[in-house]
């Protein structure tokens with residue numbers, strides 16, 4: 553096993569674990585009443601965000617749904633800015649005004665954090681259009697759930713992106729349920745990637761548990777987009793281990809199904825790779841300790857940071873005081 557590959561996997565493990573622990577602690581803080589509004593966790597899907605963040609180039613743009621913490625962290629948002637946002641604090645990535653669903657971090661290429669299912673596909677298409685119009689070299693990645701693939705915005709954005717060969721990659725994270733509804737109850741198709749043909753795009757479909765597999769497929773699509781061959785539509789099979797949001801008891805699936813799916817936990821897979829490659833346990837433990845420290849620091853920061861001044865509303869949300 554090459555040293556470079558093992559180093560890559562160690563970084564992957566660190567990032568995936570950071571997301572997992574961030575999500576677990578945000579669930580705890582939510583239960584403690586420190587976080588208001590909605591909270592949609594990314595637990596189980598970490599390999600996809602980490603693969604994307606390690607495949608794109610600086611300047612590329614990434615759009616995500618409300619299930620956005622993992623993607624933002626993988627792209628480089630600090631856990632402090634991410635946790636403080638959940639706590640509604642002024643040091644949050646959206647100065648505490650966006651909350652869980654509306655992360656933003658332009659410096660790291662993260663363009664939200666969007667709550668309207670399917671709505672952000674049009675925004676991503678617009679961003680990709682801008683890159684093409686200005687002759688810039690950027691690629692736009694747009695993530696969404698399978699529940700978004702029957703929404704009007706999906707069709708409009710995909711149609712235009714295909715027609716104008718926009719430098720975009722549309723990525724469906726098919727985590728099997730849209731809230732509590734399985735795909736079989738909302739779509740005549742079980743293979744969503746065939747939809748790509750209707751928009752003149754390349755379609756691809758694969759399992760998203762192994763970060764290397766995701767990277768490999770994503771890279772092809774990103775290369776196509778960057779070289780002017782147009783957009784792609786990827787359907788990635790994944791699974792969320794928690795409910796849709798914190799208010800979902802998950803009664804639409806059995807405990808056996810969940811246990812079965814957990815056997816493909818992306819974090820277990822990457823740990824298996826590290827151990828098969830003979831990586832020292834002490835090295836793995838050092839990563840785990842480092843992640844714990846970073847999460848603890850983020851929680852402390854979010855607890856201690858100030859709430860925004862009321863005046864911030866007049867600089868950002870409303871035009872003037874009335």
Ligand SMILES: Cc1ncc(C[n+]2csc(CCOP(=O)(O)OP(=O)(O)O)c2C)c(N)n1
Nearest residue numbers: 619667668669697698699700727729730731
């Ligand atoms: C236009 C619109 N309709 C309904 C909702 C309510 N809603 C929020 S999430 C969701 C399910 C979406 O599922 P999916 O697209 O598969 O993404 P996942 O949550 O599984 O990541 C729905 C119906 C919404 N936010 N926007």
